[in-house]
Amino acid sequence: MTMSELSDDPPFFDLVGQVRAMRRLKPDPVPLELIRKVLQAGVQASSGANAQPWRFIAVHSKERRDWFGERYKAAMYKGYGAFFNPDPADKSTAAGTARAAKHQADHMGETPVILLVAGKRDWPFKVPESERVGLAPPNYGSVYPCVQNILLACRSLQLGAALTTMHQLFEDELHAYFDIPDEYGVVVSIPIGYPKGRFGPVTRIPASEKTYFDTWGNDDASDWEL
């Protein structure tokens, strides 16, 4: 087994280093059964007080995917259009990400499944009522663990996926079009399909360069005896 190949339902530590954002997806349809398996993995996540405050809309009609895709593309071009055409000679990771993001923006509507993950707006916690601006946000800590389970499950099933949040730029319109009640916020939109390219291992800064012991800035763990 090479690093870019994984069996179905691989061991977790093999899986976790292979779950990259896949932004180039084939238009080929995805079986409903796989989406159900992915979502069943999602709902296993823990949530505050076990509230399970998530709801999913699996968007698969062509008309509705196109509707979403047009607005997603406009939002991406508005936010990132300036970065979308790096010098063809530029082989940096940032340039590669920009090209993949442009591809995703241009082809979002062709993705066979666009999964909207909504969460209940129940996190007014830190901001006094008098100072709140607009609606309370969803409790991210109770929704994102479910989202990450979904991304891991997709990879386990050889499906490409990516976490996106640019729908925030047209969330009012999104709520109206999909008839989403105000008490829920759309936390992420996840395009899902079979990848055009191959999966591959991710490249990340090692944990050791991100870890401190007992206080910020201290990377000396020599007093940790085990």
Next chain:
Amino acid sequence: MTMSELSDDPPFFDLVGQVRAMRRLKPDPVPLELIRKVLQAGVQASSGANAQPWRFIAVHSKERRDWFGERYKAAMYKGYGAFFNPDPADKSTAAGTARAAKHQADHMGETPVILLVAGKRDWPFKVPESERVGLAPPNYGSVYPCVQNILLACRSLQLGAALTTMHQLFEDELHAYFDIPDEYGVVVSIPIGYPKGRFGPVTRIPASEKTYFDTWGNDDASDWEL
């Protein structure tokens, strides 16, 4: 293999239904090597523009764990003290959660490792500058996938863990004590140790009851042909 037993490094779909919040932990020390393995799984997560905006403080000195534990306990009693002593005859899930939360609050300082996961405050996106209250929040979508990887990795290694956010009630003090710069927010605090009880499968509402197709409220997927 019964449902409550898992091999080390189990297949993902076996693992994901067994990752419950473990709130009763032994004080026995945890090898540093396991914490490093857990964090290395964490940093494999995707993040917006691959920014990897997380930082970890693994708190293991007794003095610092006690400091955290005292404040965590006070915050929990303030927020949830009224629910902490359900009728002993009450066998409901909510009563069980309340008892476990009380145990966690009372014993937080004895947990061998308290992991603070911080994220860069870079998410001012939705709120116009003139309307912002206080510091920008961390980009939760770029930190929580790492957090969920950490929780899954703990379970893979037979370590108990739970996602908690009550440190938000004393975050200013926390920043000062651990010397955390203002440009980072502490997203979660995760007590980690070997569990007192046994792991067991989680109980969740099935995904089918949380899933709509193409629009909110529609659970009919009969036009999905595959």
